[in-house]
Amino acid sequence: MIGEHHEDVIAAIATGAGEGGIGIVRLSGEHVLDVLSRVYTGAQKPESFESHTIHYGHIVHPQSQSIIDEVLVSFMGAPRSYTAQNTVEINCHGGMVVLNAVLDAVIEAGARLAEPGEFTMRAVENGRIDLSQAEAVLNIINAKTEKSLRYAEKQLAGGLSQKYTAIDDELIHMLMMVDASIDYPEYDIDGMTENEIISAIDRCVGLVDDLLRTSSTGKIMREGISTLILGEPNVGKSSLFNALITEDRALVTAIPGTTRDFVDTYLNLEGIPFRLIDTAGIRETADVVERLGVDRALSLIDEAELIIDMRDVSRETQVNEMIDHQLQQKKRIIVYNKIDLNSENTYSDCDVALSAKTGEGVDELKAKMVEAVQKSYPMSDDSDVVLNKRHADALTEIRSHLTEAKNTLQAGLSVDMAAIDLNEALVKLRAITGKSVGEDIIDRIFANFCLGK
Numbered sequence: 001m002i003g004e005h006h007e008d009v010i011a012a013i014a015t016g017a018g019e020g021g022i023g024i025v026r027l028s029g030e031h032v033l034d035v036l037s038r039v040y041t042g043a044q045k046p047e048s049f050e051s052h053t054i055h056y057g058h059i060v061h062p063q064s065q066s067i068i069d070e071v072l073v074s075f076m077g078a079p080r081s082y083t084a085q086n087t088v089e090i091n092c093h094g095g096m097v098v099l100n101a102v103l104d105a106v107i108e109a110g111a112r113l114a115e116p117g118e119f120t121m122r123a124v125e126n127g128r129i130d131l132s133q134a135e136a137v138l139n140i141i142n143a144k145t146e147k148s149l150r151y152a153e154k155q156l157a158g159g160l161s162q163k164y165t166a167i168d169d170e171l172i173h174m175l176m177m178v179d180a181s182i183d184y185p186e187y188d189i190d191g192m193t194e195n196e197i198i199s200a201i202d203r204c205v206g207l208v209d210d211l212l213r214t215s216s217t218g219k220i221m222r223e224g225i226s227t228l229i230l231g232e233p234n235v236g237k238s239s240l241f242n243a244l245i246t247e248d249r250a251l252v253t254a255i256p257g258t259t260r261d262f263v264d265t266y267l268n269l270e271g272i273p274f275r276l277i278d279t280a281g282i283r284e285t286a287d288v289v290e291r292l293g294v295d296r297a298l299s300l301i302d303e304a305e306l307i308i309d310m311r312d313v314s315r316e317t318q319v320n321e322m323i324d325h326q327l328q329q330k331k332r333i334i335v336y337n338k339i340d341l342n343s344e345n346t347y348s349d350c351d352v353a354l355s356a357k358t359g360e361g362v363d364e365l366k367a368k369m370v371e372a373v374q375k376s377y378p379m380s381d382d383s384d385v386v387l388n389k390r391h392a393d394a395l396t397e398i399r400s401h402l403t404e405a406k407n408t409l410q411a412g413l414s415v416d417m418a419a420i421d422l423n424e425a426l427v428k429l430r431a432i433t434g435k436s437v438g439e440d441i442i443d444r445i446f447a448n449f450c451l452g453k
Ligand SMILES: Nc1nc2c(ncn2[C@@H]2O[C@H](COP(=O)(O)OP(=O)(O)OP(=O)(O)O)[C@@H](O)[C@H]2O)c(=O)[nH]1
Pocket: 231, 232, 233, 234, 235, 236, 237, 238, 239, 240, 251, 252, 253, 254, 255, 256, 257, 258, 259, 260, 279, 280, 281, 282, 337, 338, 339, 340, 341, 354, 355, 356, 357, 358
């Protein structure tokens, strides 16, 4: 179990792998300055460093005292640091060889290599942040757009934690009422307490629902809106894909059936991440490879959140009954392509008429894509959004325990039985915030962290 040896000084390379101007080796633990003093030479001895100061010097080998690198060392004293413990950051030159040499030196000087996520875990264990805020650190690192970043930053600042605390308070209050009515049934005049509990449950379900509504936005911020470009062969799907991402990624030729396997990439439109997928043109075909591509395209329809249904204005579109029915259930933008071939015409029976070749109408399509998403997902900048699937799953379970407790009370069954469900709801909620949370959950979360975080 990580985090057991809380007094250890832990160390890791905190910056990304590869070359950079600067690389950082981070250390945390009560006796971090002792470790540093064995590998650092400079004008001032580490023992006398004041908190939140930076020092110029050299990292040297702890035995031979030979110089490893010229560095800037910053010291953040407890509790005003990332981990809320004494923390040192060694700013070295940014190559992997030098960073590894500095890391080896501090480990020889008494530090221990940190487990993935151990720095953030110490911040949780020291009560500086809760578990949902720790996950926000990962959300920040993985943010796909500036909008997802903003939601993650709000989560780190404790916006969601406050909402969870409000639900926690309600649940504790209910459990106290339940306990009271079990211990002193004589005070329950005409089911007063039960009614009170039922209305508290309703209030609590309201709070949970408010959060659950944001989780669909969270999902798309996490995974992107899966957007399928679909149509017959040769209508210009790959050309549109390339025009949208302004890059020549997908193969384009005049030969129908060019795209086989799907091609996908992320596209950021006004802070909304779209996972754009170019697919094989849909048609009956004897070609085995092309048919696999067509099957794959069809199998993606179910999962897609948005379909760009593409047609070619220079020829008749064959309506494919089977897909057409499937597509009608979906959010769909009907696009006519190649308007440059037929410039006199006006097109009223589609959502956007464009030319992937000249770029005319492509911006209009982008606006339609954004509009389609904004209609279905709340995206105000100042709302707290449940980004993590783990939270959304727990909230769903909390909701069903609350409903179960209410049903029990309304059916006139024993209050003890309702108490079991309310307790379960509290356990699930605490698993989100990490208050007395099972260690297995903590391990799973921190295993996704990288070293040095
Ligand atoms: N004139 C004109 N030609 C276009 C336009 N868009 C695509 N084309 C041409 O249409 C042909 C097919 O384009 P692709 O983008 O490969 O079409 P696709 O739908 O991906 O085709 P498959 O992968 O075979 O299903 C190519 O010769 C393109 O240059 C357009 O807006 N105007």
